Amino acid sequence: MFREAATWNYTINASVGEETVEISKGSAFEQDIVEYNYPRYINIGTALYSIPNNGSAGWYKSSFTLSQADQAVAVNGYTLEESVNVAFLREAEDIETLTEANEPNAGIRMSMGRIARNAGTEPAVVATLPAGKYTLTSSVWGGKGTTFVFKAGDKAVLEITTSGSSVTNTGEEFILTEETDITLDPTESGSRGIDFVLVNRTGDAAVNVSIAYSDGLATYTPAYDLNFTYAKNIAAYTATVSGDKVNLTRVNTVAAGEGVLIRSLNGDATEEEIPVAAETVEKSADNMFVGTLTDIDALATEGDGVVNYILNYGDLGTGFYRANKQKVDAGKAYLSVPAESAAKISFFSLDGTVTAIEGVEAEAAEGDKVFYNLSGQRVENPAKGLYIVNGKKVIIK
Numbered sequence: 001m002f003r004e005a006a007t008w009n010y011t012i013n014a015s016v017g018e019e020t021v022e023i024s025k026g027s028a029f030e031q032d033i034v035e036y037n038y039p040r041y042i043n044i045g046t047a048l049y050s051i052p053n054n055g056s057a058g059w060y061k062s063s064f065t066l067s068q069a070d071q072a073v074a075v076n077g078y079t080l081e082e083s084v085n086v087a088f089l090r091e092a093e094d095i096e097t098l099t100e101a102n103e104p105n106a107g108i109r110m111s112m113g114r115i116a117r118n119a120g121t122e123p124a125v126v127a128t129l130p131a132g133k134y135t136l137t138s139s140v141w142g143g144k145g146t147t148f149v150f151k152a153g154d155k156a157v158l159e160i161t162t163s164g165s166s167v168t169n170t171g172e173e174f175i176l177t178e179e180t181d182i183t184l185d186p187t188e189s190g191s192r193g194i195d196f197v198l199v200n201r202t203g204d205a206a207v208n209v210s211i212a213y214s215d216g217l218a219t220y221t222p223a224y225d226l227n228f229t230y231a232k233n234i235a236a237y238t239a240t241v242s243g244d245k246v247n248l249t250r251v252n253t254v255a256a257g258e259g260v261l262i263r264s265l266n267g268d269a270t271e272e273e274i275p276v277a278a279e280t281v282e283k284s285a286d287n288m289f290v291g292t293l294t295d296i297d298a299l300a301t302e303g304d305g306v307v308n309y310i311l312n313y314g315d316l317g318t319g320f321y322r323a324n325k326q327k328v329d330a331g332k333a334y335l336s337v338p339a340e341s342a343a344k345i346s347f348f349s350l351d352g353t354v355t356a357i358e359g360v361e362a363e364a365a366e367g368d369k370v371f372y373n374l375s376g377q378r379v380e381n382p383a384k385g386l387y388i389v390n391g392k393k394v395i396i397k
Contacts, residue, residue: 142192259333
């Protein structure tokens, strides 16, 4: 006796932690062997769970025999990824701005068995993120030589190139100071694509600012507007000139590209996460610190009516010495003083409270000796010890 085979429904679920997450649904004839794909990653809230590929059965693909109506099949083996705070997770084919690629082997080798690409002519928005610190991870599949470029605004945050097999990469940490679109550049090949987009939030919009030297001083130029108002370890200062004295003013905010002096509040090497300012910061008027976000290979001492000084440790202690074509590293700053104020001054010393920088003359008139200690502070009545006189070390016995 024969009967027509029944059509039964089934559900594919993933066991994730203590929860059951539905992956897909379908129907087939009773006793059919049903093949199905499952995702590499699943997020529950901000937590991320992953499953290793199943090479023997074809990476992220498996099968079962449909033996009953409304059969539920469990995918087991998902484990929690430590130190991941999911801000965004999508299968590429589920992102509306992307087009599914036609590479046949993706069906067994990629998460959920599908890949997608930007088939348009302009960057495609794949996610929009609020201000914060992030990393972006993706996987690509297809023949060698196609590069997929993800950008945050105009900045590339991940570039990943197909190699003929699955390639997964995570880009460098990036900072967003405001809500920003994450985009994927167009690619021409219809048989190459990305598998998924995973964005991990690594922290609030903040920059690690460090002072490496034990004297607790450094110059600094941020790439973002920063807010030092609630900093516990580091203070920032701008500079103005008055006669032969440079006056330092502590500031709460520093504009992107602005040079400042930073000081450790505990007088030693330190570091701190400084938040990106919530609003645009204007550069301080008359600030004589000049910031640079690129290397200056040889800074000239004089030019355009100014004399340039670099923070250094030398014979006169820690202070600002004439540049003399020394290198200024990206992210540092130098002091640029009007030539008429600099006069013969070759060195600016920092006092103990870092509220001002006193000029020390390179030469003094004969018979009119001026004494300075090794910190560059003027000494009216020198006792026994080592001093700087006329730019030279002198011992009083």
